[in-house]
Amino acid sequence: MQAAVERTTAGSVAEMGATEALVRFASGLRYEDIPEAARHAARRHCLDTVGAILAGSRQRATRIVEQTLLELGTKGTAAVAGLVPRFGPLSAAYIGGTAAHGLELDDGYRPGSVHPGAVVIPALFAAASTGRYDGKQWMTATVVGYEAVCRLAAAMHPASRYKGFHNTPVAGVMGAALAIGSLLDLDEERMAHALGLAASSAGGIFAFLKGGGEVKRTHPGHAAREGVQCAFAAKNGLTGPSGVLEIAEGFFETFSSDVDASVVTAGLLDGDLVMSRCYIKPHAACRHLHPGIDAVLDILATEKIKADKVERIEVGSYEIAAGHGQAKYDDMLSAQMSYPFALATALERRAVNLDHFDAAARADKAVLRHVPKVRVFADAECEAAYPKQRPAKVAVHMRDGSVHERRVDEPYGGAANPVNDDALTAKFHSLADPVLGVLRAEEAERMLWNLDDVTNIQNMIDRLVGVE
Template sequence: MTNPLTTLAGAAANWRAAPIDDATAWDTRRAVLDWAASMLPGCVEGPAVALSATLASARGPGGAISYVDGRAGSARDAALLNGTASHTAEFDDIFRDGGYHPGSPTISAALAVAQAEGKSFDAFQRAVIGGYEVGCRMAMALQPSHYRNWHITGTVGTMGAATATAMLLDCDAEGIAHAIAIATSFAGGHQENVQGDGLTKALHCGHAAEAGVLAGQAARAGLTGSLDSLHAPHGYAAATSDSTGDWNTALAGLGEWTPISAMTFKNHGCCGHIFPTLDGLRAMRAETLFAPEDVEKIEVHGYGPTASICDRLRVESARDARFSVQYCVGALLHLDEVRLAAFADDALARPDIRETMTRVRVHEDPEIAALYPRRRQARLRITLRDGRVLEHHQQTRKGDPDDPLSDVELIAKFDELAASALEAPARDALRRRILEENALPGPIPLRQSHAAHEKTAERTAP
């Protein structure tokens, strides 16, 4: 069998000099814009804020910017904090076929290293493409069994971040391969800290970004790992999935298409496993007008994680709400959308949303489950109080490659999320920098002052 690790490392190395067509270049800018949109809310509220205050006294010198507090420091510190922030609001991108969020770990690492090393926008862009290439294809090889116990963004994200780092540190294909191999020993993040209580989930992505930077730095320093780390009997795939990896699927089309041009950009601020339900509910309301009080019962039939992760009536926090089909259905019916406002304290306390939640039931559908992860579907059955029964089969998600967000929609999403942290002039300047200029994003002024930010950190610290 072809060695998947060296094959993927070679593909990443090729991106250091390969021609980038206009479509791929634009897809990369879209991914970076979406990463920034997803990160900014986490810079003013959430675990990254508390973490930045805790780590402040240990920060070393460097040119990498932590957008959480505006401080420059080492690439590892910036990758950790920005990676954590970018997964907090649950708006980050998805590679559907691998069930993986590549942007949080990969772009957080790549930008931090590029800033620290004084690299060009072109080098940064190529590292992002290469990191997506490796991480997304690895995710395809491990899924769906990997996701049973492991948070794939926290695990595979480490290898995507390591790839991007090694590319920016001028490693050749062999050096990139060793960075990936080293990263397989750093990759972690289990499902209990995704599905259970606590604030660790976003930290998975920050750790993946930081650990990937460390792996890339180690490879540049000459440290090595086993180049059989992905597919060997005791390798990463065997340790974290039901096999040594489906590498035929993962490597199919290598050199013909690249994952960064097949991304899903989120249209709702919750877990992506809930999206087919929300999109289906919108379609049903567009066809038959009904109010929340008209509903007697809503039955949702989805794939495995729809039920195993997102069937939760107990919602005590915004984090719980983002992973609750019941809450998100209630929010959509009463607020008309599931964006940042749906997870604010006043929305979480609304009695009407809470009452609607009790009328929602979630089931796993074997036929829909068999199509996962490449298709994300839901069947909805709504019984109205007047006796009417409405049914709908939602066969895709808005934002997926077969129903993508337009540039206008993606920019509107950025403007909305960025407004949580930036005044309009700073928001507009950052958008132009990412979409129109050939320069790395630099410092950005958060809406709140650093002094106010430190007080926020004190309030959110455990």
């Protein structure tokens, strides 16, 4: 990223504060500066997130949000993938973010325990209705947004999570504001104000994990909407606090008790971008459950065991993952957050797919008989490795006394064990085909793999809308 580095010296980069470095990166990044690995990651994650939005456009929370905003009179010209009505950009961002995150299909970044795509991509979709932007501008803004979300979340995690905050909306609004700022070509001064404004819209708590409800689905929508508004407000002259990340009572101090600000700046202006290290989900469940799911599926495949011969399953993992050890499955979100239900599903169905969490699946006695067999606990060794790894130790105890053990440090879909392009394309079609139809989904896939060549992003978005 030579063009970005030329704006400063190597020594001053090391001394630069997190706010200044992030703002300089966001305002200075150009398509030509982006390494090919990050460009390819941008194509992959746009494809993956669009698939998640299309599938999520039909889920309950999205439909409720859509109905609510239409009742409030928010029609406009901005499209949401999978839906027919048009909305104002802010409402489109909110609905799109809710859809993207609504089925636990969206991408993430392990060191920050955060889902960047569900915020950044819907925000960019919504903002595209306000002007003419090409694929190179879109990809540049995508990289800006992902880098900001991932780095900010990683700098604060896991202390932010232990304080009860959901990193996705907390860091997401900051990344969305910078992504839209990049699309609008804001200078450093106005980009800094966009970030400063966004900090006052950051929020989102983990109460849903204990109290249930559907509000988690909407967290990225809130962040996407506020990010769009903050960027446009900064463009028009509204100001925010300077140095908002580091100052007293600022972003870092508010949301985390243990911050490593060097995570934000490390390699940022030198082309060492973290976007290519984001994961893509192969299973339709909370990412904290994926190491255990992978372990059980591997034992089933290699040991040729039968589900009804399993006596119990013990899972040792890091503390946050162990917090998902509740056996709740009253609603779809609770089931997708439940380690016992997910492993019972894997054991009985030998897969963990989206339709395995619907009402019929949650009432399936063949699956439910395994739920009491699963015990999840915090393991000291796994806790010490997190968040540099996402480990789980799984022991499947058989009725005949034999035990099958696995340790998974990096679940399938992560940078060290990635979903390849063919598997990602197959995932996209499994989500997009039922909404768009096979032919339109194939057209969308071609455009998304060739984002660099799109001359008008709005034309691409128009091809993703639902049908009457």
